[in-house]
Amino acid sequence: MINGAPVNALDYGITGDGSDESTAIVAAIAASIAQEVPLVFPAGTFNIGSTTISFGGATIIGAGREQTTFTYSGTGVAFDGWTDSGGNLQGLGIACSNAAATAIKLGNKSYFRSEEHTSELQSRLHLV
Secondary structure (H helix, E strand, C coil): CCCCCCEEHHHHCCCCCCCECHHHHHHHHHHHHHHCCCEECCCEEEECCCCCEECCCCEEECCCCCCEEEEECCCCEEEECCCCCCCEEECCEEEECCCCCEEEEECCEEECCCHHHHHHHHHHHCCC
8 A cells, every 4th residue: 555545445345246344344444544544435336234334533535426325224323423533525425225314423413314405414514
């Protein structure tokens, strides 16, 4: 790995093949935080099962919200970014298959309970 280069999700065995890849995704996020570099995902669909992914302190970059999609089947929170060090999601789509699920939680705010919250989240976080 080149010093200062982003962490590539594929280097952690993440394939986008439909299987639950939450363990590998958590490991890749931890590596990007430790190295203080972004974590980059290619286009594809990445299954996180029912695991809440904590991304506080990480920058996670996808190929675009319609090209890089995370699927979540739980009833809780898919991505939790509440930490003192913040977090950054760029170019990602998050699909929750359960109506009770929340796609992104930041502090006491939850977003993407339904499509009607999409524009509110984009205006608050300036997601692309």
